[in-house]
Amino acid sequence: xxxxxxxxxxNVADLREAAKKRLPRVVFDYIDGGADAEWTMRExxxxxxxxxxxxxxxxxxxxxxxxxxxxGATLELPFLLAPVGSSRLFYPRGEEVAARVAGDAxxxxxxxxxxxxxxxxxxxxxxxxxxxxxxxxxxxxVAIGGIERAKHCGCSALVxxxxxxxxxxxxxxxxxxxxxxxxxxxxxxxxxxxxxLARPRWLAAYLRDGGLxxxxxxVLKDGPMPYADVAAALEQSMVSWDDFKWIRxxxxxxxxxxxxxxxxxxxxxxxxxxAAIIVSNHGGRQxxxxxxxxxxxxxxxxxxxGQAEVLLDGGIRRGSDVxxxxxxxxxxxxxxxxxxxxxxxAGGAGVARAIDILRSGIVxxxxxxxxxxxxxxxxSIVHVPAEWLNR
Ligand SMILES: Cc1cc2nc3c(=O)[nH]c(=O)nc-3n(C[C@H](O)[C@H](O)[C@H](O)COP(=O)(O)O)c2cc1C
Numbered sequence: 001x002x003x004x005x006x007x008x009x010x011n012v013a014d015l016r017e018a019a020k021k022r023l024p025r026v027v028f029d030y031i032d033g034g035a036d037a038e039w040t041m042r043e044x045x046x047x048x049x050x051x052x053x054x055x056x057x058x059x060x061x062x063x064x065x066x067x068x069x070x071x072g073a074t075l076e077l078p079f080l081l082a083p084v085g086s087s088r089l090f091y092p093r094g095e096e097v098a099a100r101v102a103g104d105a106x107x108x109x110x111x112x113x114x115x116x117x118x119x120x121x122x123x124x125x126x127x128x129x130x131x132x133x134x135x136x137x138x139x140x141x142v143a144i145g146g147i148e149r150a151k152h153c154g155c156s157a158l159v160x161x162x163x164x165x166x167x168x169x170x171x172x173x174x175x176x177x178x179x180x181x182x183x184x185x186x187x188x189x190x191x192x193x194x195x196x197l198a199r200p201r202w203l204a205a206y207l208r209d210g211g212l213x214x215x216x217x218x219v220l221k222d223g224p225m226p227y228a229d230v231a232a233a234l235e236q237s238m239v240s241w242d243d244f245k246w247i248r249x250x251x252x253x254x255x256x257x258x259x260x261x262x263x264x265x266x267x268x269x270x271x272x273x274x275a276a277i278i279v280s281n282h283g284g285r286q287x288x289x290x291x292x293x294x295x296x297x298x299x300x301x302x303x304x305x306g307q308a309e310v311l312l313d314g315g316i317r318r319g320s321d322v323x324x325x326x327x328x329x330x331x332x333x334x335x336x337x338x339x340x341x342x343x344x345x346a347g348g349a350g351v352a353r354a355i356d357i358l359r360s361g362i363v364x365x366x367x368x369x370x371x372x373x374x375x376x377x378x379x380s381i382v383h384v385p386a387e388w389l390n391r
Contacts, residue, residue, distance in 0.1 A: 004018060019344035032172075034284035037288055041285070047292035047295050050385055051327070051385075053365075064373070066359070075332070078332045080332060081099075082313050084098075085113075092205050096121055110334070114218075119155065136239050138237070159256040159278070168288070180192055254276070256274065257269035258280050266303040277300065293314035319357070319359070319364065320361060322362050323362055339351050
């Protein structure tokens with residue numbers, strides 16, 4: 001396991017380096033990469049520079065309250081863990097490990113449909129709430145099976161991701177032979193296998209955990225979907241607004257729509273029953289060239305008009321990024337790569353380090369701002385470019 005103590009890992013960029021050292025290239029790049037030229041992915045982080053703080057000085061804030069509520073649940077932190085598919089590739093039982101650490105920290109873990117651990121095991125591994133993220137892979141009946149299992153084991157919200165009609169073009173994955181490696185065909189895999197041999201500690205842990213897996217939350221007629229079929233399956237799993245009718249009927253609980261960029265889609269999501277919206281471009285992994293999420297947050301908040309809770313993800317690497325998103329108006333944010341790097345670097349200890357880095361960054365930023373509670377963060381504390389508000 002890599003070292004992730006506070007002296008050697010000071011920020012999320014350090015966690016990223018530690019993950020790079022432990023993971024084979026194909027796995028690290030799967031986490032780290034984005035679509036096409038990766039412009040949107042980079043912009044998601046860079047755009048936080050466009051928002052500047054306006055602190056209230058000489059305000060004594062001895063303690064800072066980070067608690068917030070999301071869909072009625074009280075969280076100890078204003079950030080949740082986003083769905084990150086195939087986390088079990090990063091670390092043995094990866095989804096269970098990340099969920100346990102999220103629960104211990106007092107926040108929500110979101111489990112992807114495309115996970116390596118079954119939803120009931122993930123729910124049992126944590127004392128915190130679990131949301132279930134839905135892809136319609138395998139069609140309606142298969143999706144309903146997943147919804148039923150998530151409901152049965154007590155997941156508290158269903159996150160429907162709407163930005164994945166096809167998988168984005170992740171050029172790094174093509175170069176690293178992702179498709180060939182999941183084919184299971186020895187001759188096809190052979191040229192790409194050496195990257196595993198360069199990471200023997202990861203390889204040993206991966207093999208001990210069962211090696212190349214299927215997707216236990218996608219139960220087809222003849223059993224869990226094998227890894228080899230994922231690209232083709234995604235392309236046949238488009239979700240459209242019409243699907244929300246049967247999804248609502250099957251789930252009968254709060255629905256979160258993930259992947260909204262515009263006022264129009266925010267209103268559409270609400271019309272189709274969304275209790276919350278996640279302003280998200282999938283971490284720049286889907287449509288490259290779409291605006292960074294913080295930039296479109298004001299537009300979506302205005303359109304939601306208080307009828308749905310508005311969350312944001314994309315590019316969050318520092319506590320100050322979380323504070324800026326809350327000041328602009330997000331109720332809470334989700335983190336993806338920040339914790340995925342931690343999981344890849346050192347399992348639960350790495351996820352805990354990611355959460356600590358963000359938590360302490362939020363506390364410090366809020367003390368410097370003279371703000372004692374996340375509920376008091378608003379636009380008076382930041383300078384937001386005027387054109388963001390005029391759309
Ligand atoms: C490795 C990886 C896998 C992901 N898998 C999924 C997924 O299965 N479903 C989904 O809705 N989003 C998925 N996402 C997107 C995240 O939920 C989230 O939107 C994104 O990571 C946020 O950006 P950030 O990584 O810059 O924090 C994935 C992201 C990464 C990095």
